[in-house]
Amino acid sequence: MSISVVCTGLSKTFDAHVEAVQPLDLSFIAGQTTALVGPSGCGKSTLLRMIAGLEEPSGGTVSIGGLPPSETLRKANLSVAFQDPSLLPWRSVRRNIELALTLARRPIVARDVDQLIRLVGLDGFGDTRPAELSGGMRQRAAIARALSTRPDLLLLDEPFGAVDELTRQQLANDLPAIWEARGTTTILVTHSVSEAVMLSDRVVVLSARPAEVVADISVDLPRPRRAELTRSQDFTEIVDAVFAALAEGMAEPQPKAAQ
């Protein structure tokens, strides 16, 4: 099922002083992949956490698939892959994935879990504990865990940070195919402009803190996208546009809280 996400006047202020996100209206279209890019510390992750229901907004609302905000966390079928893989150290890769299924009250189908493990390139590591995996492998396990519950909404917070370049390309090839086939609405927070363009249908560029939308750039590139695409004229043009918007967002004078 494809669901949309609508943020209305969404804002977040920490400790009454630090304004992380200023009132923001932003919609995420059902079935699309949207990348959020912006300078570090601009509030991208806070925005994502508010959408996931993990952070209470200071103002405004998030509505997922038409559910009232009070019920989203309980009822929305969403998954988050965090910056920090947050795997439980006493569980193997497989058992970590199974935990997500248990938490989401889904049946555990061993074949599906195996398939996911293979998909993220962890074949043969299903029974390995996180401590014995590299940082990139842990992040891939976390991605597999997030996908396991077949979410309608997938929230990815820099999930490829520690993944090596080659695997990253591989994942960029394989993963969108899964969430597209399922019509998953995906929101991806990333530092990497080329990754944002490569993976998404739309790039939303946020300004330095407090975050506001500087540019909303649609990525009309054919899928499936292969590594060769990065050398195409169209790709470079979009990347340049995103960079330009980023620079603009950095240069913008900081709006004051009193405004």
Added chain:
Amino acid sequence: MTAADPALPFTHWPRAVLGPVAALVLWEVAGRVLTDAFVLAPPSAIIGYLVGNVGLIARALGVTLANAAAGFVIGNAAAVLLATLASVWPRSDAMIRGLALVVFCLPLVATGPILRVIFGPGDWPQIVLAALAVYYTTLIPLLVGLRALPSGWLDLVRSYGRGRMAALVHVRAMAALPYLVAGLQIAAPAALLGAMVGEFTGAERGMGVLTVRALRAMDVEMTWALASVATAVAVVGYLAIGWLAQRYLQDDPPIILAAPPLASRAANRFAGLATLVCVTIGALLLWWGLLELLDLSPFFAKRPLDVLDSLVLAPDAADTRATLTTALGDTAVFLLPGYLAGLAMGAGLAILIVLVPRAAGTAMPLAIALRSVPIIITAPLVVLTLGRGAVGTVVLVAIMVFFPTFVACMHGLRQAPGQVIDVFNSYAANRGQQLLRVRIPAMLPAFFAAARINVPASILAVTVVEWLATGNGIGSVMALSASLSDYDMLWSAVFVVTALSALGYAGVGAVEKRVLAAFAPEQLL
């Protein structure tokens, strides 16, 4: 510390066989030389006594162990239950911690006789005392363990729309397991200690009863044999749980030194004060409610108002207060020097050893194992060796305070981040500067944690010695009023000692805040 510390032979012998063997030899020689002094029994005499009285000791040990085990189970079950409640219902946390501390500050020696009139003769007083002795040492690490986990793990649970119960079952319970084990490890000797304190203060059977008998008869061999057996059993219990943990857990149990300060989580001074008031009211209600619930006769089960009456309102209240004040003054003369000396020795030795890194590597496991020796059990030995005067009491309190302080400080000193030490090394700073600027600030929180937890511990030590031997101070007042059935005095003494103990604990916390603010502000929460 005497060379005859009976704990040595049981600690990490593969690594340091030489030390214990030397200690045993020294002990044997000293024992033989001092045969006529009636203070020290050599190992050979102890073994001789044990062989000759196997049946007697085995029966007594059986009784004591059964009581300790029952108390261990009950106390730890209560700790697990309370910690779980605090985790699922965070608002109850401050209250649970506060009440737990108040109960931990109860002077066990006086609680024994009170339990005896409540339960009547039999094993229950010893079992309850054992439970009281263990629940706090398990509760505190467990409370820490249930919290000490990356926020990402909890986010994961919440992102699937699940609540605190799911977090507890799937994440917190397993994350807290090593902490639980750390608590259980300390609880094993503590349970034995609780049971034996119960027996010291008037049970019918058990190791503690035999000890009192041996002490009265000045039977040196018997006293030493009983203390050796009790210590060995305590250390074996401690090591066995550690061994089980190492076998079945992936991570080593963490070293938990003491509870984080109560007020640290409170947002401000006012919230801390509110907690204090709530906990005080809660404790008084609990006291009153429990006695009412059990429908106990007010003749021996005094309610809060009875104690208020005997301390403030009654015609002889001034006499009661005067008796208590004099006794407390006498106790303080032993308690304070012992407490301060123990702290100074513990911190000082830890600092000295850290200056010699190789020594630190060996000393740490030894010190941690020695921490498992329930010092109170050796109280009769100290009384025998140093006599019934002031020196024995002060030394016992100092020893009691020394071990946890030493372990805590060693741990704290080694907490200094390696990278910071590297920076100092890169500037060719000498060890003294490193110590002053990095290690000691890193040590301070551990030191104060030990100082806090040692307030009730040293009061327990001093009251046990006063009860058993010196006939001085508040412990003796408790013993006397228990034997005279002067329950007004007994309950008043328990109330005052508990309050002072809790105040002392809080007072050390206040000093800690001041000192940390001045010398190690980065360590303040």
